[in-house]
Amino acid sequence: MDDIxxxxxxxxxxxxxxxxxxxxxxxxxxxxxxxxxxxxxxxxRGRGKLVLRPGSTAEVAAIMRLATETRTVIxxxxxxxxxxxxxxxxxxxxxxxxLSRLDRIREVxxxxxxxxxxxxxxxxxAQEAASEAGFLFPLSLGSEGSCQIGGNLSSxxxxxxxxxxxxxxxxxxxxxxxxxxxxxxxGLRRLRKDNRGYDWKNLLIxxxxxxxxxxxxxxxxxxxxxxxxxxxxxVASPDAALDLLGRAQxxxxxxxxxxxxxxxxxxxxxxxxxxxxxxPLATAHPWxxxxxxxxxxxxxxxxxxMEDILGPALEAGIVEDAAIxxxxxxAKEFWRLREEMSWAQKPEGxxxxxxxxxxxxxxxxxxxxxxxxxxxxxxxARIVAFGHLGDGNIHYNISQPVxxxxxxxxxxxxxxxxxxxxxxxxxxxxxxxxxxxxQLKRDELARVKQGPEIELMRALKGVFDPYRILNPGxxx
Numbered sequence: 001m002d003d004i005x006x007x008x009x010x011x012x013x014x015x016x017x018x019x020x021x022x023x024x025x026x027x028x029x030x031x032x033x034x035x036x037x038x039x040x041x042x043x044x045r046g047r048g049k050l051v052l053r054p055g056s057t058a059e060v061a062a063i064m065r066l067a068t069e070t071r072t073v074i075x076x077x078x079x080x081x082x083x084x085x086x087x088x089x090x091x092x093x094x095x096x097x098x099l100s101r102l103d104r105i106r107e108v109x110x111x112x113x114x115x116x117x118x119x120x121x122x123x124x125x126a127q128e129a130a131s132e133a134g135f136l137f138p139l140s141l142g143s144e145g146s147c148q149i150g151g152n153l154s155s156x157x158x159x160x161x162x163x164x165x166x167x168x169x170x171x172x173x174x175x176x177x178x179x180x181x182x183x184x185x186x187g188l189r190r191l192r193k194d195n196r197g198y199d200w201k202n203l204l205i206x207x208x209x210x211x212x213x214x215x216x217x218x219x220x221x222x223x224x225x226x227x228x229x230x231x232x233x234x235v236a237s238p239d240a241a242l243d244l245l246g247r248a249q250x251x252x253x254x255x256x257x258x259x260x261x262x263x264x265x266x267x268x269x270x271x272x273x274x275x276x277x278x279x280p281l282a283t284a285h286p287w288x289x290x291x292x293x294x295x296x297x298x299x300x301x302x303x304x305x306m307e308d309i310l311g312p313a314l315e316a317g318i319v320e321d322a323a324i325x326x327x328x329x330x331a332k333e334f335w336r337l338r339e340e341m342s343w344a345q346k347p348e349g350x351x352x353x354x355x356x357x358x359x360x361x362x363x364x365x366x367x368x369x370x371x372x373x374x375x376x377x378x379x380x381a382r383i384v385a386f387g388h389l390g391d392g393n394i395h396y397n398i399s400q401p402v403x404x405x406x407x408x409x410x411x412x413x414x415x416x417x418x419x420x421x422x423x424x425x426x427x428x429x430x431x432x433x434x435x436x437x438x439q440l441k442r443d444e445l446a447r448v449k450q451g452p453e454i455e456l457m458r459a460l461k462g463v464f465d466p467y468r469i470l471n472p473g474x475x476x
Contacts, residue, residue, distance in 0.1 A: 004090050004094070009072070009092065009093055010070060010072075014026060014028060017050065017066065017095070020054070020059055020062045020066065021053060021059055025053040025101070026051075027050070033048065033049070033051045035080070036051045036096050037088070037089070039080060039087065040081060041083055041353075043085060046088040046089040046096065047089055047090060047094075048092065048094050049092045051095070051096045051098055052096070052097050054101065054102070056102070057102070057176060057178065057215040058184075060097070060099075060102075060178045061182045061184050063182075064213070064470075067095070067180075068180060068469065072093070073093060073468075073469050073472060074094075074470055074471070075087065075088070075094050075095065075209070076097050076209035077096050077097065077098050078098075078099055078100075078119065078147065079122065079146045079147040079151055081143040081146055081151065082155065082436065082438060083353075083436075084436050084439065085438040085474075086154075086438030086475070087151075087209075090473055097213070098120075099150045100120045100148065101120060102118040102119050102120040103118060103120040103121050103125075104117075105121055106216065108129055110133055110134070110135070113220065113221040113222070114218050114219060115135075116216060116219075117216065118149070119150025119153075119213075119214050119215050120148050120149075121149045122146060122147070123145075123147050123148065123149060124144045126139075126149055126219070127139075130221050134224060135223065135224055136222045137221055138164070138222055138257075139161065139171055141159040141160075149219070153175070153214050153217055154207065154209050155206065155208060155435070156169050156206035156434070156436075158391070159388075159434070160338070160388060161257055161258060162391045163256060163258065163259055163390030164254060164294075165222065167434070168205065172201070172205060172217050172219055172220070173189060173190055173218040173220060174189040174191075174201065174217065174218035175188070175204060175205075175216070176188050176217070177214050178212060178215055179211075179212045180212070180464060180470040185212070187201060188216060207475065208475050210461060210464075210465070210472075210474055211461065212470070213470070225294035225295060225296060225302075226298055227294070227298045227299035227301055228293070228294050228295070228299065228331065229292070229302040229306040229325065229331075230291070230293075230335065231291050232280035232288060232290055232322065232323050232334055232337075233288065233321070234281050234285030234287070234320045235285060235286070235287045235289060235319060236285070236286055236320060237286065237364070238287060238364040240287070241261045241289050241389055242364060243318050244289055244309075244313055245259055245289075245390060247312070248309050251305060252293055252309065255293050255295055256291070256292075256293060257292045257293065257294040259289065259290075259292075259388070259389050259390040260289065260290040260338050260387065260388060260389065261287060261290070261386065261387070262341065262385070263287060263288075263384065264284055264287065265399075266344075266384045266386045267279070267288055267337070269344040269345055269348055269399075270337050270341050270344040272344070273340075273344040273348075274337070274340045278333075280337070281321050281322075283321065285320055285321065289389070290335070291306070291309075293305050303324070306324060338386075342395070345384055345397060345399055348382070348400070349399060349400040349404070350399070350400040350409040350410045351384070351397050352398045352410065352416050352417070353395070353396075353398075354394075354395070354396040354417065354424075355395060355431075355432060356393070356396055356420070356421070356431055356433055357392045357393040357424075357430050358392050358424060358428070359429070360390070360391070362392075363394065365427060366423060366424065366429070369423045373420070373423065377412075377419060378409075378412070378416070380401030380402070380404070381399070381401055382399040382400075382401070382402075383397075383398055384398070385397070392429070393433040393434055394433075396420060417431075425448065431444065436475075437475045438474050438475070439473065442473070442475060445475070446476075457476045458476050461476050
């Protein structure tokens with residue numbers, strides 16, 4: 001790390017890179033690069049001194065050829081919304097390569113039901129382009145107004161619609177990418193079936209910019225729902241939420257497009273710190289479910305399905321109370337309560353975070369074991385658990401006890417991570433469900449993925465990037 005901290009860019013290198021992207025897109029100076037050095041959690045402060053903003057795949061390729069020639073480290077960056085430090089430069093000699101100017105939607109193909117988008121297209125813009133063509137691009141994240149397609153694919157983003165449509169990997173048919181050598185792999189194929197050997201595309205997806213730089217992608221589109229219903233549901237326990245999930249899947253099948261669940265404390269934080277927020281139910285409940293039903297027929301069909309799920313569940317005592325959105329604005333407000341949940345923890349002080357997943361059936365078991373262990377270690381800790389119950393992904397966050405010293409609390413991050421992750425692994429789960437590895441979990445990955453798995457990852461890194469110039473110190 002000392003070598004990284006003290007190394008600087010070779011004389012004349014800034015000018016050579018500027019010759020590729022133009023002086024206006026070779027940013028130097030703290031005022032120009034500050035936005036590229038600070039990440040959402042403020043766990044890492046990037047220490048780079050140069051940010052490049054190429055405007056084409058050809059410019060990305062030229063940058064990587066020069067980087068290979070000069071052994072210059074390149075750190076790809078999308079919308080800078082990552083939560084594990086994968087997009088942060090670790091020293092002055094590391095150059096941030098922002099994909100934000102590669103922001104064209106090259107084509108919407110209504111017959112093939114795909115959209116071809118460059119890496120810098122903001123997710124919300126891809127959603128809008130699909131909608132304008134009469135389709136749905138279902139990837140949906142709280143950061144969709146700023147995260148970018150390249151970053152979504154590089155981190156294999158999940159989000160709230162995985163239960164119906166899958167994660168980013170399942171939504172991608174083809175990629176265009178630049179390898180560390182500067183070679184361009186033009187794989188923007190629209191094939192649903194292609195068994196010509198190894199699938200390099202799926203190596204790049206989820207590799208967090210360590211194997212290649214994604215510059216464009218072919219993404220699947222789906223029919224836009226004709227009807228939609230959203231409900232907030234109060235339940236007594238995670239077991240009750242799991243029972244409701246099974247009933248919803250049995251009744252709705254692929255019409256079940258959202259099934260989020262959250263602890264009461266998560267709701268309380270959101271209500272306290274979100275302007276205009278109101279409790280969707282008349283009384284407080286220990287746990288909540290946010291359920292969405294989408295129909296290809298009509299709003300009436302979606303509502304009938306929702307009522308067919310909730311009615312019997314209420315009679316059986318599985319559901320304590322429920323509110324169905326009465327308007328589009330109600331539905332948006334219901335979802336806003338969920339989307340603000342991550343940010344609502346900040347005003348409550350320090351938060352130790354976990355992005356974990358366990359088999360769906362074992363979610364209640366995980367929560368019971370983790371809660372007991374955390375509260376024994378930190379009496380008074382406030383456990384803010386919420387997430388995507390339909391795929392077992394829980395954001396298990398721990399806010400400091402009221403009045404505790406923030407620095408001392410955060411100083412126990414590694415200790416508490418180890419405690420929670422040990423429970424996750426004992427349940428055959430993962431400590432990285434959708435946020436990636438980056439810098440935050442790199443050492444832990446090496447400890448957990450011992451033997452052939454980690455060695456294969458390291459070997460692949462060596463094949464793709466023999467000079468270790470593309471986002472080193474991340475993932476492997």
